[in-house]
Amino acid sequence: MRNFDAIVIGSGQGGVPLAKKLAKAGWQTAIIEKRWIGGTCINDGCTPTKSMIACGAAAHVIANSQEWGISVSYYSVDLGKIVARKNKVVESFRDGAAKGLEKTEGLTVIYGEATFSGPKTVKVASKDGGEEEMTATHIFLNTGTLPKIPSIPGLDTVPYLTNTSIMELTKLPSHLMIMGSGYIGLEFGQLFRRLGCQVTIIDKGKQLLKHEDEDVAAAVRKIMENSGVTLHTGADIQKAEQSGDTISLQFTANGQNMTITGSHLLVASGRTPQSKSLLPENTGLELDEKGYVKVNEKLETNVRGIYALGDVKGGPAFTHISYNDHLVLYKNLINKEDTSIRNRPLPYCMFTDPQLGRVGMTEKEAKEAGYKVKVACLDMSRVARAIETGHTQGFMKAVVNADDDKLLGVAILGPEGGEVMSVLQMAMLGGMTATQLREMIFAHPLYSESINNLFMMLDK
Structure with a gap:
């Protein structure tokens, strides 16, 4: 049986950087992956979907080119080529992540399916039928989720x-x-x-x-x-x-x-966690009623030395949350800090066209929490950059605390909505007020410049 300082099960967007940093800190580390390096984000989620969505956006512009004074007499869609382009992007990201792991000193990359065979003991079954047991002082679960299939007759x-x-x-x-x-x-x-x-x-x-x-x-x-x-x-x-x-x-x-x-x-x-296949009962690991691994605010499970990060622990299922999870663990275990996941900001973006960028409270949540709120809304048809580019669907919305003029949350449904949301997220973290944002100088004519006009709506 091999002994490690750390075993990371799953190579998602939290597992990969965590394994590399632990190894570089001097921990003998193993990372186990049953399929492909990169987890859901690179292989099934963000990378491939956004690559294909870019192709859909190109088709949309061509189909509606006359709105911009351009006539296209004929175009066709080749889904095979779209998928091939997507695969090329995915393989590039995946290979880059794999090479980064393989060249990290002190890090062992193991391909196979991991299960718990005893207290803090992991058995790995490889595709060629071989099995190996290993143990570690610290074990990290980054196994993600799978599509949830509802129980519908037929x-x-x-x-x-x-x-x-x-x-x-x-x-x-x-x-x-x-x-x-x-x-x-x-x-x-x-x-x-x-x-x-x-x-x-x-x-x-x-x-x-x-x-x-x-x-x-x-x-x-x-x-x-x-x-x-x-x-x-x-x-x-x-x-x-x-x-x-x-x-x-x-x-x-x-x-x-x-x-x-x-x-x-x-x-x-919906999605369902990849937890039960780990045979968590063999190490005494507790799951919630939906199968997610229970963790505290420092991502430790009920078993001392076993942690969970990313989607398998439940909560917001976003790549950037998984990445932030690894920072929490690294800071606490290596830097001996006292970092938790409590009260961290939750930004996210839906990549429809236009995008929906969101951070902080909704208007409903803010009112339910007892805040006295002011709400600013600005239609994208009144945003200069949106008019100029011909993308005027959607609107911008900000929820402001009436007592101190600070932002509680924003929703940006519009072109580059996620980017504009990120500007406002930084403003929220910096404690800026709606008045300061209304008076700030932004370069013209950016989408972000419309932040001025958004907060001017509070004066009406």
Whole structure:
């Protein structure tokens, strides 16, 4: 049995930098990966989806080129080439991450599936059938999540797609049905609509993006419908079945029984943690009712010396949160600091077009927390840069504490919404007031310059 100072299980966006830093700090470290280096973000999530979304944006501009005074008589979409481009980008990122691990002194990269075989003891089964046991003083779980497949009669008999398999299609669906209207469903829905597919999204929630304010969710819905996507919300799916090359879904919505048919079905109804396959009971590890690994505010589990970071621990499932998790662990274990995940900012961005960039509280959350709030809203049709570029869908929204004039949260639904949100996130962390932002000098004519006008709305 090999002994290490640290074992990292999973090579996601938290596991990779943590393993490298622990090794460089002098810890004999092993990182175990059962599939590909890079985790969900590089292989199935951010990198491939945003690469394909860029192709969808190009198709949209070409299809609507006359708005900019350009006439294109003919264009075609080659999904095979789009997927090939995506694969090239993914392989570049993956190979770069793998080489970075392999050249790190003191770090052993092990490919295989890890399970707990005893207290703080890990067994790794390699693809060639071999097995090896190892142990460590510190063990870090960065195993992520998988698509959650709902229990719907007939769904197990239907050739449904997941967020991973849909990106391997080389022929466009004639009608893509999507089960779920979260980030995955909305991003893929708009992408395939722009590539020329009929798209229908079905969701059980009455409101898109249930964690957002109603006005933000309503604006996103309008954008999706303007894109040509059909939406059914408040829908209860009763049955899925296949007949020949056609898939049908039976559901009720707004008191009506409905049936829709399509060529392909994407299940985008949530994620489930990759925790039970670790056999956590063999080391006494506690999971919550959904299977997420329980951790405290310093990311330690109930078993001393075992930690969890990234999506497998539950909470906000974003790459940047996983990355920040590794910083918390490194600072505490190596630098002997007292850092926690409590009260850290949560920025995120949905990559529809336009983007939705969000950080801090929604208006609803701020009021429920007892704040006296002021709300500033500015339609993108009043933003100079948006008018000039011809991208005027969406609006900007800021929630301000009326008692001290500081920002509580912002939602930027517009072109480069994530970038503008990041500017305001830094302002929030710096304790800047709405008045200071209203009077700040920004370069003209940037999208960020509209921050001036956004906070001028508080004076009206």
